[in-house]
Amino acid sequence: MATIVKTDSGTWKAVIRKAGWPSAAKTFRTKRDAEDWSRRTEDEMVRGVHILRAPAERMTVKDALQKYQAEVTPTKRPTTQSREVKRVSILTDQLGKYSLIALTAEVIAQYRDDRLAGDLNDKGVRVPRSNNTVRLELALLGHMFTVAIKEWGLGLTYNPVLNIRRPAPGPGRNRRLSTEEEQRLFEAVAAHSNPMLGWIAGIAISTGMRSSEILTLRRNQVDLERRIVRLLETKNTSPRTVPLTKEATEYFRQALNNPIRPFDTDLVFFGEPGKDGKRQPYQFNAVWVRLKKKLGLTDFHFHDLRHEAVSRFVESGLSDQEVSSISGHRSMQMLKRYTHLRAEDLVNKLDAINSLK
CATH class of the missing domain: 1.10.150.130 (Tyrosine recombinase, N-terminal domain)
Known part of the structure; x- marks a missing residue:
C-alpha cells in the first residue's frame, strides 16, 4: 500500500514500497492527485508494466x-x-x-x-x-x-x-564546371603558394574522392606502381580501393616527392604541428573560400569536384556498378543524385543512335 503524507509546505507526498520494485515517490498539490497516482502505479506494478519515469522527469x-x-x-x-x-x-x-x-x-x-x-x-x-x-x-x-x-x-x-514528419530531403546539387571555369579554377590553385592545394583539387576531380578521404591519406596507402589508393577511412566506414587515372597518379607522385616534406609525419597532405606537437592534415578551406570569391565561383563547393568526377565516369561509359566501386556509393539511388549528365552529351548520343536507323 502507498503511504501518503502532507508535507510542511502543504503538498502531498505519495511513497510506494512494493516487493520486487524500487521505491517510487512523487509530490502533488492535492491529496486526491496523490491517491490517483498511487492507485495507477500500484496497478502497473501488479501487472508488471510499471515504468520508472522519475529519471526521465x-x-x-x-x-x-x-x-x-x-x-x-x-x-x-x-x-x-x-x-x-x-x-x-x-x-x-x-x-x-x-x-x-x-x-x-x-x-x-x-x-x-x-x-x-x-x-x-x-x-x-x-x-x-x-x-x-x-x-x-x-x-x-x-x-x-x-x-x-x-x-x-x-x-x-x-x-x-x-x-513527427521529417523535412523532405533537398534536391541533389547540379553544379557542373564549364570548360572556362575549370581552366580558371585550376590555373588559380596551381598558382597558389602551397602546391598541395592544386594536387588535392586535381585528385578530387580525377578520382571522385571526398576531401576527408584525401586529407587523411598516409603514404603507405598510395601505390603508384599499381596506380591505386587504398582508403581505410570512408564516409560509410567501408574500406575501398580507388583506381588512379594518369593525371591522378602524377598528382600523387608530386605530392609524395614534396621537397619540404617533414620527417615527423607520414600524411600525404600535412599541416603545421598543433599545440600537442602532432601534425594534422592540411586544412585548405579558408584558402579555397578566398580563391573562389576572387574567381567569382562562390556557388561552387569543393565537394562539387566529386560530383563532376562521378558524372564524368558515367559519361565515359562506365556502368553504375563500376562507378559505385570507385566512388563508394552503396545505393544506386544516391549515385543517381551525383550523376548529372550534360544535355549536350545526350544530344550527341541521340544523333549517333538515329544515324544507325
Whole structure:
C-alpha cells in the first residue's frame, strides 16, 4: 500500500514500497492527485508494466545531450564529431530546458517549423535553414532518445522524434564546371603558394574522392606502381580501393616527392604541428573560400569536384556498378543524385543512335 503524507509546505507526498520494485515517490498539490497516482502505479506494478519515469522527469534535454556528447559522439568519425558540436549547441539553446518526458512530438514539430522558417539576422531579415540542416538536427535528437531508451534506462515509453514528419530531403546539387571555369579554377590553385592545394583539387576531380578521404591519406596507402589508393577511412566506414587515372597518379607522385616534406609525419597532405606537437592534415578551406570569391565561383563547393568526377565516369561509359566501386556509393539511388549528365552529351548520343536507323 502507498503511504501518503502532507508535507510542511502543504503538498502531498505519495511513497510506494512494493516487493520486487524500487521505491517510487512523487509530490502533488492535492491529496486526491496523490491517491490517483498511487492507485495507477500500484496497478502497473501488479501487472508488471510499471515504468520508472522519475529519471526521465529529472533529466533535462540539456543534460541528456551532454551525456550523449560525452558517451556516444566520441565513437563517431572525427568529422561527424566536429559537426555535432554545433548541432548539440542549437538543440540545447532551443530545447535544453525541457525534461525528457516533457519533450513531446508537438514541441519538436514546432522546433522543426521554427528552424525551417529561420532566425532573424542583424538586419532583421529572416534566414531560413535548409531541409537537410534541420533533418540532421532531428536525427541527432532522435538517436539520443533511442540511446536513452535502450541503454540509459530512463523510463521513456517512446521516441517523440519518430512521431513527427521529417523535412523532405533537398534536391541533389547540379553544379557542373564549364570548360572556362575549370581552366580558371585550376590555373588559380596551381598558382597558389602551397602546391598541395592544386594536387588535392586535381585528385578530387580525377578520382571522385571526398576531401576527408584525401586529407587523411598516409603514404603507405598510395601505390603508384599499381596506380591505386587504398582508403581505410570512408564516409560509410567501408574500406575501398580507388583506381588512379594518369593525371591522378602524377598528382600523387608530386605530392609524395614534396621537397619540404617533414620527417615527423607520414600524411600525404600535412599541416603545421598543433599545440600537442602532432601534425594534422592540411586544412585548405579558408584558402579555397578566398580563391573562389576572387574567381567569382562562390556557388561552387569543393565537394562539387566529386560530383563532376562521378558524372564524368558515367559519361565515359562506365556502368553504375563500376562507378559505385570507385566512388563508394552503396545505393544506386544516391549515385543517381551525383550523376548529372550534360544535355549536350545526350544530344550527341541521340544523333549517333538515329544515324544507325
